[in-house]
Amino acid sequence: MSYVGIVLISHSPKIVEGTKDLIRQVIKEVPIEIAGGTDDGAIGTNVEMVQQAIERANDGEGVSVFYDIGSAKMNAEMAIEMIGEEDVKLMGAPLVEGSYVAAVESGMGKDVQRITAALANEFG
Template identity: 65%
Template sequence: MEYVGIVLISHSSKIVEGLKELIQQVITDVPIEIAGGTDQNEIGTSIEKIISAIDAADQGKGVTVFYDLGSAKMNAEMAIEMVDGNVRVVEAPLIEGAYVAAVESNMGKNLTEVCEAVEKEF
C-alpha cells in the first residue's frame, strides 16, 4: 500500500530524529523523512536536505511537510518549487501535526484528506 509521506524539518537534527523515532513507535508503514540542521550539521536548515527528504518520502500519493520555525518554511517552499510531485507545507505544530498526519496517512487517506484532518485539528 502507498501512503502519503511526511517530511520533518527543523533547525536541529536532534529534534527531527527524536520526533521520527516517537512517531515510528506507533506508525511504522508511513514514510517519514527528516531534514534537520545545515549541510555542515549545524543549527539551521538546508534546501538540499529538504529536497532529498521529499524525494525519499514520496511514494506517489504526495508528501506533507512540517517545520519548526519561519526560515524552515521559507526553505521548504523553495525546495518544493524544485521537485516534481504533489507536496504541501502544512500549517500545524511540528510534533502534534506530524503525528496526526502519520495516523491519517496510515489509514490510507490521500494528500488532501491528510492535510484537511491536520488543519482541522489545529
C-alpha cells in the same frame, strides 16, 4: 500499499530525529524523512536537504511537509517549488503534533488532501 510520506524539517537534527522516533512508536509503514540542521551538523536548514527528503518520502501518494520556524518554512517552500509536485503540501500545523496526526491519517490510507483537511480541522 503506498502511503502519503511525511517530511520533518527543523533547525535542530535532534528535534526531527526525536519526532521521527516518537511517530515510529505507533506508525511503522508510513515513509518519514528528516531534514535537520545543516550539512555540517550545525543549527540551521538547507534547501537541498529538504528537497532530497521530500523526494525520498514520496512513493507516489504525495508528501506532507512539516517545519519548525523561520527559514525552515522558506526552504520548504523553495524545495516544493523546485520539485513541482501538486501532492507535496506544506503544513502549517505544529511540527510534533501535526506530523504525528498526519502519520496516523496516512497509515489509515488517507490521501494528502484528506490529511490536509484533517490537520486544518484539528489545528485550525
